[in-house]
Amino acid sequence: MVQAVPPPVLVADVTPVVQAVLVADVSGSVRYFDRDPEGLAALLRLHTMALHGVETTCAIxxxxxxxxxxxxVTPPGATTIIEARDVQEWLRPRSRRSALPSRPGVL
Structure with a gap:
């Protein structure tokens, strides 16, 4: 499943600042490409930089x-990995408010 919202073309008349969001479930790609999720994230980041000159953020x-x-909370050009066994440890220092992604112009 791959989703992209919103395409820059749809919002170009409204604002010059666009943050494209892509959510990709790579569970089926792990076996096909013979890579772990971290390796697929590196591959995706390399492709977007090479083809489009855009640094991306990946989170697994x-x-x-x-x-x-x-x-x-991951800076551009980086990948964050949260293993199932580390979820509570990763969430513990974050307050409920800071854990929510902030998007400019979205309440």
């Missing part, structure tokens, strides 16, 4: 919510 986690939270 046991579920989509944790991956989104991790991506929100």
């Amino acid at each position: 986690a046991p579920n989509r919510m944790l991956a989104a939270m991790a991506a929100a």
Whole structure:
């Protein structure tokens, strides 16, 4: 499953600042590419930089919510990995408010 929201073309008339968000479930790709999720993240980051000149943020986690939270605190050009056994340890220092991804212009 791959989703992209919103395409820059749809919002270009409204604002010049666009943050493209891509959520990709790579569970089926692990076997096909013979790489672990971290290796797939490196491959995706390399492709986006080489083809489009864009640094990307990748986050790998046991579920989509944790991956989104991790991506929100990961700087561009980096990958954050949260293993299932480390979820509580990763979440513990974060307050409920700081754990939510902040998006400019979104309440």
